[in-house]
Amino acid sequence: MLNSFIPVLAFLFQEVENDRFAQMKHAATHPDLSKFLVIGALLFIIGVAGVLTRRNIIVIFMSIELILNAANLNFVAFSRYLQETGNVNALAGQIFTVFVIVVAAAEAAIGLGIVIALYRNKETIWVDEIDLLKW
Amino acid sequence: MILSGYEALFFWIFALAAIFAALLTVMARNAVHSALFLISSLVSVAALFVLAGAEFIAGVQILVYVGGVMVLFLFVIMLVNVGAEERGREEIFNNRRQVTASLIFCFLLVAGVLYAVNEGYRGLQKSRPMPEASIGLDSRASGPAGATGTSAITKDTERVGSSLYRYASLPFEIASVLLLVAIIGSVMLARTLKQEASADDVDPEVLREEIARDPELANFEPQSD
Numbered sequence: 001m002l003n004s005f006i007p008v009l010a011f012l013f014q015e016v017e018n019d020r021f022a023q024m025k026h027a028a029t030h031p032d033l034s035k036f037l038v039i040g041a042l043l044f045i046i047g048v049a050g051v052l053t054r055r056n057i058i059v060i061f062m063s064i065e066l067i068l069n070a071a072n073l074n075f076v077a078f079s080r081y082l083q084e085t086g087n088v089n090a091l092a093g094q095i096f097t098v099f100v101i102v103v104a105a106a107e108a109a110i111g112l113g114i115v116i117a118l119y120r121n122k123e124t125i126w127v128d129e130i131d132l133l134k135w
Numbered sequence: 136m137i138l139s140g141y142e143a144l145f146f147w148i149f150a151l152a153a154i155f156a157a158l159l160t161v162m163a164r165n166a167v168h169s170a171l172f173l174i175s176s177l178v179s180v181a182a183l184f185v186l187a188g189a190e191f192i193a194g195v196q197i198l199v200y201v202g203g204v205m206v207l208f209l210f211v212i213m214l215v216n217v218g219a220e221e222r223g224r225e226e227i228f229n230n231r232r233q234v235t236a237s238l239i240f241c242f243l244l245v246a247g248v249l250y251a252v253n254e255g256y257r258g259l260q261k262s263r264p265m266p267e268a269s270i271g272l273d274s275r276a277s278g279p280a281g282a283t284g285t286s287a288i289t290k291d292t293e294r295v296g297s298s299l300y301r302y303a304s305l306p307f308e309i310a311s312v313l314l315l316v317a318i319i320g321s322v323m324l325a326r327t328l329k330q331e332a333s334a335d336d337v338d339p340e341v342l343r344e345e346i347a348r349d350p351e352l353a354n355f356e357p358q359s360d
Binding site for chain 2: 028029030031032033034035036037038039041042043044045046047048049050052053054055056058059061062063065066069072073076077079080083085089091092094095097098099101102103104105106107108109110112113114115116117119120125126128
């Protein structure tokens with residue numbers, strides 16, 4: 001039983017010796033590009049989980065908005081990073097974000113129009129009950 | 136890009152708020168609650184945009200998403216409101232097997248993406264090392280330095296606007312056409328049968344069947360002149 005703790009303790013001592021915890025603290029108090037990317041990735045995954053698991057078609061649309069927003073966060077973070085490296089075309093990320101927002105607005109308008117038409121014809125918003133193309 | 140001091144504090148506050156609100160968006164039973172949590176997630180992400188130096192995008196995010204798209208969502212939720220969901224009678228998730236499979240898929244995706252971000256960022260730092268202190272502020276600010284070392288006045292909006300017209304004027308016009316198509320398309324999709332009949336936009340045979348079911352529709356039949 002005690003033997004199994006020895007590698008763990010050895011690992012912790014090694015980490016302390018390498019000043020790994022100070023590095024982690026520094027990384028937490030000084031967020032950089034990778035932290036923005038991690039937040040974007042988590043938002044993206046939450047959106048994907050919403051699309052895959054929910055039954056309400058409107059909530060699925062909201063999850064798609066979350067996914068697009070996560071992509072926007074990545075674009076903006078990379079744009080800031082490139083501005084600091086002095087890249088000439090560093091604002092391309094922000095411009096792309098504007099277009100993503102435009103396309104998201106158009107998608108929401110069309111999608112919700114389809115939802116209303118569907119509700120009028122099928123009287124349901126549960127995606128598993130809308131199976132006209134299934135046989 | 137390295138934030139420090141209060142910027143770091145606010146980064147973590149808004150990042151956690153965005154992620155929690157996103158989780159609650161996906162898990163809330165009532166669709167209206169989902170929409171409100173999504174609004175708070177979008178506002179938090181707008182704050183992260185400000186921290187990344189993109190004030191214009193943050194403003195567009197608030198105006199377009201929170202002011203426009205979410206209001207649209209709320210209207211549609213109220214049009215197709217399903218009471219059974221709120222009263223807890225309907226299952227809001229897919230069946231258990233599908234949920235399990237998609238959660239496993241999402242965990243794999245999380246692991247893969249986080250691994251890729253860490254490895255890729257380490258490689259990026261190795262290939263072009265960045266100085267410890269936040270540099271490049273001269274390029275994005277010209278006013279007096281604020282409390283956090285960055286400028287109180289940035290020229291972000293002006294620069295985004297000028298490069299939007301300089302490098303992306305054709306996509307900009309295409310986007311306006313796209314929005315026009317979206318407006319017309321959603322109006323066409325959301326019309327009722329009465330509106331379609333009065334615009335003489337229904338197949339005559341379908342219209343005759345529908346009139347047999349609902350005689351009131353005959354009033355909306357266009358008079359041939």
